[in-house]
Amino acid sequence: RIVGEVQDALARGTSPGQIAIVFRDPAAHLGALTAELDEAGIPVEYDVRIPFESTGLGRALLLLLDVGEQRATYEHLLDVLRSPFLPASDELLDELDAYVRRSRGREAGAALAWLHRHDVQTAALIRDVRRACRVTGSGDSERQWYRLMASMMRSAHHGACEMTRELALNAAASRVFIEAVRGVDALGSVGPACGALTAALREANVAQST
Numbered sequence: 001r002i003v004g005e006v007q008d009a010l011a012r013g014t015s016p017g018q019i020a021i022v023f024r025d026p027a028a029h030l031g032a033l034t035a036e037l038d039e040a041g042i043p044v045e046y047d048v049r050i051p052f053e054s055t056g057l058g059r060a061l062l063l064l065l066d067v068g069e070q071r072a073t074y075e076h077l078l079d080v081l082r083s084p085f086l087p088a089s090d091e092l093l094d095e096l097d098a099y100v101r102r103s104r105g106r107e108a109g110a111a112l113a114w115l116h117r118h119d120v121q122t123a124a125l126i127r128d129v130r131r132a133c134r135v136t137g138s139g140d141s142e143r144q145w146y147r148l149m150a151s152m153m154r155s156a157h158h159g160a161c162e163m164t165r166e167l168a169l170n171a172a173a174s175r176v177f178i179e180a181v182r183g184v185d186a187l188g189s190v191g192p193a194c195g196a197l198t199a200a201l202r203e204a205n206v207a208q209s210t
Helices: 002-011 030-039 056-068 074-081 090-103 108-118 120-135 141-157 165-187 193-203
Strands: 047-051 205-209
Touching: 002 030, 030 165, 056 074, 056 120, 056 141, 056 165, 056 193, 074 090, 074 108, 090 108, 108 120, 120 141, 141 165, 165 193, 165 205
Parallel strands: none
Antiparallel strands: 047 205
């Protein structure tokens, strides 16, 4: 319907620069709208702001912050482990879930102990997250978070050369994350600063302009 109305407006001689499409929640509509406008051959510029936690990378990072501060439930831990931003395979995570169900102890700590024994790479990433949480608010925090985030982007996008919408959105989210880390580091409060980082990110938006 939106594309049809845009086509009608253009047919009536309306300048493309005078047509605007506005959503209260663009994240829920942008993918479908982009595909329809492309199919109709209608050139468009996007200026979209999406909540940080609505992006793939943003959700994964917020879950990892909970894991790093030892606030995460087992369900939250499994959610982030199954995301494409972490290296654990689906087969291994199925084994982890079976182990947790057999032990009837649905605690994140027990699951992490199992990971340390069975998946060195993922366990190392979780350790690095906890280390980064401990030093957030110090001068060393940005470098550690950047290294972690770069590893997560490689896991999800496998060094892709084509700039897809998803890659562009996650790249924009990564910039928002680093800016938030810099802001919290500038306050110089180690320890509670990781909680301040989480709070700032839950209020942050990611701008996608094309």
